Amino acid sequence: MHTDIAATGWITRLPRAWLPFLLVARLDRPIGSWLLFLPGLWGILLVRAPVAETIRLVSLFAVGSLVMRAAGCVVNDLWDRDIDRKVARTAGRPLASGALRPRGALVFLAVLLLVGLAVLLQLNRLSQGLGVASLLLVGLYPLAKRVTWWPQLIMGFTFGFGAPLGYAAAAGRLDAACAALYAAAILWDLGFDTIYAHQDREDDALVGVRSTARLFGENTRPFLAGCYAACVAVLGLSGWLAGLGPWFYPALVLPAALLARQVAALDIDDPAGCLRLFRANREVGVAVGLAILAGWV
Numbered sequence: 001m002h003t004d005i006a007a008t009g010w011i012t013r014l015p016r017a018w019l020p021f022l023l024v025a026r027l028d029r030p031i032g033s034w035l036l037f038l039p040g041l042w043g044i045l046l047v048r049a050p051v052a053e054t055i056r057l058v059s060l061f062a063v064g065s066l067v068m069r070a071a072g073c074v075v076n077d078l079w080d081r082d083i084d085r086k087v088a089r090t091a092g093r094p095l096a097s098g099a100l101r102p103r104g105a106l107v108f109l110a111v112l113l114l115v116g117l118a119v120l121l122q123l124n125r126l127s128q129g130l131g132v133a134s135l136l137l138v139g140l141y142p143l144a145k146r147v148t149w150w151p152q153l154i155m156g157f158t159f160g161f162g163a164p165l166g167y168a169a170a171a172g173r174l175d176a177a178c179a180a181l182y183a184a185a186i187l188w189d190l191g192f193d194t195i196y197a198h199q200d201r202e203d204d205a206l207v208g209v210r211s212t213a214r215l216f217g218e219n220t221r222p223f224l225a226g227c228y229a230a231c232v233a234v235l236g237l238s239g240w241l242a243g244l245g246p247w248f249y250p251a252l253v254l255p256a257a258l259l260a261r262q263v264a265a266l267d268i269d270d271p272a273g274c275l276r277l278f279r280a281n282r283e284v285g286v287a288v289g290l291a292i293l294a295g296w297v
Contacts, residue, residue: 020100021108024077024093025070031279032073035192036159037065038285039185043166045292046181046242057123057169061162064119071112072138072158074105079142087203089271127169134161145204149215152193153186159193160185180238184231188281191227194220195262196278199271213268220268228259235288239295248295255287 011022026032040061044054077084077095084096094100120131137158144151163185167178190212197204197213198220204211216223232252239248262277 020094020104024074024095024100024105024108025112026073027066027070030066031282033066033069034282035189035285036069036072036162037062038162038282038289039160039181040065040162040166041285041289042181042185042292043163043168043178044170045289046177046238046244047167047170048296049170054170057166060119060122061166061169064116065162067112067115067119068138071109071116072141074109074112075138076142078102078105078109083207083209086207087200089199089203123169124172126172126174127165130161130165130168134158134165137161145209145211147210149210150212151210152190152197152212155193156186156189159189175241177238177241180234180241184234184238187227187231187234188284191224191231191259192262192278192281194224194227195266195274198268198274201268218268221263221266224266225260225263228256228263232256232259235291239292242295244292244295245297247297248291251291251294252288255284255291258284258287 011019011028014022022028041058044057044061048054049057077093080090081093081095081102084090084093090096095102095105116131120128123131137154141151141154141158144154148154160182163182164174164178167181168174171178194212194216197211200209201211201213201217203209204214212223213220232255235255236249236252239252258280262280265273265277267273
């Protein structure tokens, strides 16, 4: 059975009482933290702040991404615990299985949000305002699958929010380059989360959960190609608006090629393969960051 719960590895060396909290926070699967962190990294790098400030902001965003991704997972699992019990991949999640009670999850969520607040207070006022506003997206995203066929788009707005947040933290302003970068992050997230949603397509149909995976079905490949092509194009626009140098554009070939490989390799009837393609987006995000750095050479 395909499942996203595998209580193995380094977490088994920790006290067993911690296990439900580690699993509900997805700390055993850091890909989500990476995908939340990388748009923030793009935003910080696009500004080209002094090196010391860039390192400080990247470090804060790394911690913040880990904590806020965990908080988002707790919120998601609290909303979805009844649905998760009916989906094979998610039935073993701590809240769905009963290994963690809602009250314990709420206390854990409060601790995570306090840590996130401590990180946010290290940023400028504009970033603080944006950070608070992002909580609305975090809270509403789990509801989207109940009311729209486009929850992956809402996820894009949520996970991609690091782009304007990182840009604002480094530049102290929002502008057209920032808007284009956010659009690129949204398109990227829309694409890879559609791949991810194909793991649950059949179970989602049974329980009435909507997704772009169900909406596009066999037509997912051209939809994915469109999302990724638009993402690369808007990344190019963002670099141009930010005044990046000519090396940025050939450097974009690498993330574009990695995205094209995902489109070519997609098999919507292979859940494990969809998960592998989803996880491959860490390398895509890092490649985009390297392209931005190349633009400052």
